Amino acid sequence: MSAHGTTTAPATVTRTVLALDALTVGYAGAPVVDRLTLDVAPGDVVALLGANGAGKTTLLRTVSGLLVPRSGRVLLDGDDLTTTPVEERARRGLAQVPEGRSVVAELTVEENLTLGALWKVPGRRARRAAIAELYEQFEPLARRRRALGHQLSGGERQMLALARALVSQPRVLLLDEPSLGLAPRVVAQLMGVLRDTARRTGLTVLLAEQNVTSALSVADRGVVLALGKVVADAPAADIAADPALRHAYLGF
Numbered sequence: 001m002s003a004h005g006t007t008t009a010p011a012t013v014t015r016t017v018l019a020l021d022a023l024t025v026g027y028a029g030a031p032v033v034d035r036l037t038l039d040v041a042p043g044d045v046v047a048l049l050g051a052n053g054a055g056k057t058t059l060l061r062t063v064s065g066l067l068v069p070r071s072g073r074v075l076l077d078g079d080d081l082t083t084t085p086v087e088e089r090a091r092r093g094l095a096q097v098p099e100g101r102s103v104v105a106e107l108t109v110e111e112n113l114t115l116g117a118l119w120k121v122p123g124r125r126a127r128r129a130a131i132a133e134l135y136e137q138f139e140p141l142a143r144r145r146r147a148l149g150h151q152l153s154g155g156e157r158q159m160l161a162l163a164r165a166l167v168s169q170p171r172v173l174l175l176d177e178p179s180l181g182l183a184p185r186v187v188a189q190l191m192g193v194l195r196d197t198a199r200r201t202g203l204t205v206l207l208a209e210q211n212v213t214s215a216l217s218v219a220d221r222g223v224v225l226a227l228g229k230v231v232a233d234a235p236a237a238d239i240a241a242d243p244a245l246r247h248a249y250l251g252f
């Protein structure tokens with residue numbers, strides 16, 4: 001009771017950086033993402049899991065602005081970005097690393113990183129400092145800074161794609177299948193860098209992965225999709241420890 005005799009609400013504030021509100025997205029025919037609602041807290045690493053075709057890529061592309069939903073909203077810090085162009089979303093701190101390690105094959109590692117920093121980090125000196133800082137985390141890239149994109153291994157390319165997204169210091173990182181086609185040792189290295197970065201910087205991550213074990217090893221929270229709907233949303237450790245859930249939706 002307060003001094004005036006009224007009951008005051010407890011001072012708990014749930015902060016949300018990214019909110020997906022009843023999103024429905026599709027191509028031709030039935031929706032692929034179906035009235036999906038998800039709130040992501042700042043600094044959360046969320047693994048988006050689900051079988052082939054569950055709607056993970058479609059959801060990430062809707063958040064980054066590559067796809068426009070049929071209905072529902074995408075909110076960043078409470079601002080409705082549902083119809084905001086991709087570039088403006090990027091300027092506001094949303095960065096996507098698409099499936100397939102998009103790096104520029106004809107440019108060196110360092111040039112690719114400079115390109116990533118170009119419009120987000122003003123001034124050559126600041127860009128050089130941002131890249132130097134990244135090299136400290138992405139040690140294999142530092143060693144290959146003069147190598148061209150096409151000379152890199154799959155793991156190095158994926159690492160470069162991740163580093164290039166991080167150089168713009170995004171607030172929310174959208175990662176689509178970073179482990180695809182990589183050897184387990186390389187996947188472990190990549191996930192380790194992602195986990196360290198998220199812990200150090202408070203970055204919020206939405207990580208779509210078929211590699212459930214790897215994704216849950218870095219995530220705080222797991223969200224399982226099936227037919228475009230959320231069928232489970234729980235701490236990553238609980239999902240990893242739930243054999244019935246794994247068997248029903250994750251194939252192991």
Ligand SMILES: Nc1ncnc2c1ncn2[C@@H]1O[C@H](COP(=O)(O)OP(=O)(O)OP(=O)(O)O)[C@@H](O)[C@H]1O
Pocket residue numbers: 027028032050051052053054055056057058059210
């Ligand atoms: N460009 C497109 N045009 C038409 N249908 C599409 C398109 N892209 C995806 N789909 C369909 O939408 C559904 C969901 O695909 P999506 O790629 O979002 O799933 P996913 O969970 O990311 O699966 P994967 O891990 O295989 O990428 C699938 O049935 C897929 O065939």
